[in-house]
Amino acid sequence: MDHNHQSCLVSRLSQFVSLTEDERNFLAEMEKNEIACRKGRPIVGLGDVTEGIMVLKSGWAVVKADNPDGRSQILRIYLPGEIIGLAELGSSHASHRIVMQTDGAICPFPRKGLAPLLNDHPRLAALLIAVGSLDQIALRYQASCLGSMDATQRLKFFLLQLRARLEVANVGLGNRFRVPLSQAEIGQAIGLTSIYVNKLLRSFMTSGEIEIERPYFRLLARKSWEAEVRFVNAFVDMDTSWFPAAVAPDQASPASSAEPQND
């Protein structure tokens, strides 16, 4: 069985549609070289021309903004299996840095692979669009969180969302998960100081809402938190009904015969 160490991107995208052999092979080919990255390694630098998109095979990566006053901010966290670089495709120089938050590995999907993908695998192109769309929704929630919640809600929302996303990446884990972020970094992600993050976490602990054995968190009051911040897990389903049908290489434009293939 060679399927065990199948492509990370394939396993990710297969959650949404069942890929054809052809599509599978194409993707596997594209991400065949895997690059190990140490914590702190810059993936995309400020102003870089990105070399394409990448699949985060293992580890966490974060998008950072460098603010004039020195304190940087975390705009987005990428978890294993997610696709990095979709936001960088559109403009010729990156507006934000992307850095490995833990040790891990990425599979670069070179820029010049995109043209063949678009030409020969329209359904994969649709998947990229759909993934970018989910990224946008994640960012909207982030903005909504920053703009309308107080510190307590922000922190709860942040932890809930992290847990939910980890559950997608690494199916079926419970309320306990690893958070490889310092309190200062959590603060950077939700717009608080490390000091206040600490005070909030501490108060959650004394009230029995969470348990922390660094770097592991356990959400003891998850249900009530989810109710309190109106948490909805927006990433469970993808709409694939508009996707074109998978086509054999020669066949051209089956157009409206497109049919959803979500499992």
Added chain:
Amino acid sequence: MDHNHQSCLVSRLSQFVSLTEDERNFLAEMEKNEIACRKGRPIVGLGDVTEGIMVLKSGWAVVKADNPDGRSQILRIYLPGEIIGLAELGSSHASHRIVMQTDGAICPFPRKGLAPLLNDHPRLAALLIAVGSLDQIALRYQASCLGSMDATQRLKFFLLQLRARLEVANVGLGNRFRVPLSQAEIGQAIGLTSIYVNKLLRSFMTSGEIEIERPYFRLLARKSWEAEVRFVNAFVDMDTSWFPAAVAPDQASPASSAEPQND
């Protein structure tokens, strides 16, 4: 000359690549029926299945989040020529509402048109991906603004960004522009109360930084503001170097012969 009332989407996308006759016709066909919308009209409702993407032909539209405590929030503003609905494609139910902020018109591009687009016009697919990518960057800036700036900077940044985007949409206007938003709505967009927005605007006026003749704003101190909040206009250029080459309908997979066509 029939080119005067050419497709809105065509003129928008032509800013980035020079479209072929074939692509032009395809787009024009897709957005042939234009729908006039009155201010306040819902474009996408909460939980809706979106009927596809749309081009905002004229007027403003806003993305709103309804928070539990009743006060809604503005997550994104769409200006004339921009594409609405890319964020909604990926999930089967919309997480946020989209509403017309002024009278205007939209051109729906139906969901079932996407499959033919992806199959037959890979370069247009690339454009959609690129536009979605720029949307993500806009949202990141929004999040960065909410998470790290104080009220004064937020308001300045908001106005600067609005001006810059209007300049793209409606080439070459100066420092004066129309803002069809109440002070309360501005507050919803940048996470402040209407009262504080008012106090800030008023202080800008007495210090001679802006002039307001509702609904028109004039930024008198634009340069110094741009320096103060480190404003960068991230939407002036699009990277099209990775796009596939425009293909004639029959021709298949020219692959690596792809060459940029930005003008």
Added chain:
DNA sequence: CGTTATCTTGATACGCCTCAACGCAGGTGG
């Protein structure tokens, strides 16, 4: 075993929200 990051806790300051009241314009019905 020193050195540095990270966490912890308290005292204090201040930015922005809240509440409350009023002005002003536009619209509506008498």
Added chain:
DNA sequence: CCACCTGCGTTGAGGCGTATCAAGATAACG
């Protein structure tokens, strides 16, 4: 024409939430 209403802008007084500052305790690390 006026009386009323409703939405938006304006202004002030007071309070709360979170940042800031300072200092120590603990944990990570060479």
